Each structure stands twice: as C-alpha cells, then as structure tokens.
Amino acid sequence: VDVGPPGGFDSEHVMDPAGVVVGGRVLLYYSALGSGPDSIGLATSEDGVAFVKHAGRICFGRAPEVIYHEGRFFLFYVRPTPIGGYAIHLATSTDGISFQEAGSQPVLGAGDRGSWDAFSVTTPRLLARGGCYYMLYAGDDETRDEPKAFALARSHDLVRWVRYPHNPVFRRGQVGSWDDGAIWFGTVFAWGNSLYLFYEGTSRPALRSGTNVSAVGLALCPAEEFDRHMADWSGEWIPAESTP
Numbered sequence: 001v002d003v004g005p006p007g008g009f010d011s012e013h014v015m016d017p018a019g020v021v022v023g024g025r026v027l028l029y030y031s032a033l034g035s036g037p038d039s040i041g042l043a044t045s046e047d048g049v050a051f052v053k054h055a056g057r058i059c060f061g062r063a064p065e066v067i068y069h070e071g072r073f074f075l076f077y078v079r080p081t082p083i084g085g086y087a088i089h090l091a092t093s094t095d096g097i098s099f100q101e102a103g104s105q106p107v108l109g110a111g112d113r114g115s116w117d118a119f120s121v122t123t124p125r126l127l128a129r130g131g132c133y134y135m136l137y138a139g140d141d142e143t144r145d146e147p148k149a150f151a152l153a154r155s156h157d158l159v160r161w162v163r164y165p166h167n168p169v170f171r172r173g174q175v176g177s178w179d180d181g182a183i184w185f186g187t188v189f190a191w192g193n194s195l196y197l198f199y200e201g202t203s204r205p206a207l208r209s210g211t212n213v214s215a216v217g218l219a220l221c222p223a224e225e226f227d228r229h230m231a232d233w234s235g236e237w238i239p240a241e242s243t244p
Contacts, residue, residue: 001030001043001051009039009057016123016185018064020073026051027096029075031062038062040077042097059091059099063185065124067133067158074158075099076107076124076135085110085120085144088137090159108137108153108161116168117151120144123184130227133158136186136197139168146182146207148172150199154230165233170219172201179217181207195221 001017004010010032019028026048032041039057061077063086068074073093078086087106091099108124111117117139127134133155138147149168153161170186173179179201186199202214 001028001053004032004034004053007035009036010034010041014041016063018066020066020068022068022073022096027066027073029058029064029066031064032057033062040064040075054097058097059101061089063123065126067126067128069158073099076126078122078124079106080144081110081120083110083119085140086122088121088124088135102159107159108135108163111139111141111163114141116141116149120147121151122147123186125185125187127188129190130230132156132230134188134230135161136169136188138184138186143182145184147184148182150183150186150197154233170197170199175204178203178215180204183217190223193223195223195226197221 001014003014011034013033014030016031017028019026026045028043028051030041032039037060040059040061042054042058043051045051061079063078065076066073073096075091076088078088081087088108090102090107092102093099108121110119110121118141121137121139124135124137135153136150138150140147150170151167152164152169155161172183181202181204184200186197188195188197197219199217200214201217206213
C-alpha cells in the first residue's frame with residue numbers, strides 16, 4: 001500500500017496498519033497523512049498480498065485499530081483534544097466502509113489531572129481474552145505523541161471502557177536504553193503459556209534529533225499471572241522487562 005497522488009488525503013504518508021479478515025477478504029485500515037486533516041484510509045485484498053485502495057478517506061483521525069464482532073466493524077482511532085493531546089474514539093459499520101461515530105465523546109480520554117496519562121492517550125490495540133476485550137493504550141502527562149507507558153482498559157461491549165486501577169502496566173526503558181524516549185502500538189498475542197507484547201520504541205536522542213529511528217521491542221508476561229490480576233481487577237501489576 002503506497003502513498004496516494006499529490007494533493008490526496010494520503011499523499012504524504014500511509015502508516016499504522018490495522019487489519020481484519022471478514023468473509024475471506026482482508027480489510028486494512030491505515031493512518032493517512034496528506035492534504036487536509038489526518039485521516040483513516042482503507043485498502044482491501046482477496047489474498048493478503050495485493051491490495052486495492054478504497055477511494056477517499058474512511059474518517060478523520062489516525063492510529064486505527066479494528067475488531068469485527070457480531071456482524072459489525074468497530075474502528076478505534078485517535079483525534080486531537082482541545083488541550084492538544086489525543087483521545088481515543090470509536091466508529092462502527094456493518095460494511096467496513098461507511099462508519100458512524102459512537103457518540104460525540106471519546107470512548108477513552110486522557111486521565112484525571114495529575115495522573116500519568118493526564119494529557120494524551122493514543123495507539124490503542126485490542127486483545128480478546130476470558131470473555132472480555134482489553135485495550136492496551138499508550139499515554140503521557142506532558143506530550144501528545146511521545147508516550148511514556150502502556151495501560152489497560154477493559155470492556156464487555158467494546159463501547160464502555162474501564163481503566164485498570166493499577167495502571168500503567170508497562171513503561172518505556174530506563175535512561176540510556178534504546179526505548180527511553182517513547183513507546184507506541186503495544187500489541188499482545190497469546191502463545192503457549194505466555195502473553196507476548198510487541199511494541200514500537202525509540203530513544204530520547206532519536207526524538208530530539210528528528211531522525212525518527214525506532215525499533216520493535218518484546219516483553220513477556222505469564223498468561224496465568226495476567227488472568228489472575230484481571231479476574232479480580234486488583235493487585236498491583238509488576239511490569240516485565242523489555243528486549244529490543
């Protein structure tokens with residue numbers, strides 16, 4: 001999936017892919033930067049290799065995540081807030097193309113004043129486990145898009161979300177490490193007896209120099225430990241160590 005023609009809504013960047021397979025077809029949503037506000041674009045494929053772009057933006061926003069549940073597409077994405085951060089919004093669709101916003105307010109906004117995510121929440125990624133949906137999101141109390149940690153929220157209907165009371169669950173690296181600048185797009189999947197967290201990270205020197213050099217990190221959590229904490233929604237979380 002390449003950038004669009006000059007002057008188009010995705011003429012500068014296509015990034016942050018989020019895909020879902022429905023009816024044997026891959027629907028790939030992406031952040032589209034170009035003419036006009038940040039947008040979400042769509043490309044589809046019958047084989048997962050050759051993609052055809054849908055003409056025009058799907059909605060305004062960026063950093064998409066998508067889930068198909070009970071005949072509906074749930075598209076999560078972020079938009080700027082009045083104070084300059086990001087908040088997480090939701091739109092739904094029956095065909096994956098025409099979306100309706102789920103209310104006028106974000107489904108997950110910045111945290112309370114003085115909290116670690118009081119300014120911005122971004123890059124949502126979802127995990128279905130134990131009859132619930134979990135959202136792993138990034139946040140910060142100072143910057144819009146240089147998040148310092150990941151946190152969890154939980155939902156039974158994909159619309160109403162409750163934060164885990166002992167957030168954050170994973171932090172950027174210590175000073176001098178490869179991911180001491182910011183972390184984004186924490187994506188979790190289960191394999192065997194563990195949960196694997198893949199994420200994008202970058203260093204403070206890379207952020208300050210504008211080189212935009214980032215890498216992919218990995219952290220692990222025993223599945224039994226995760227399920228134990230989530231079962232009673234109590235007990236302080238002990239973040240795992242990361243590996244570049």
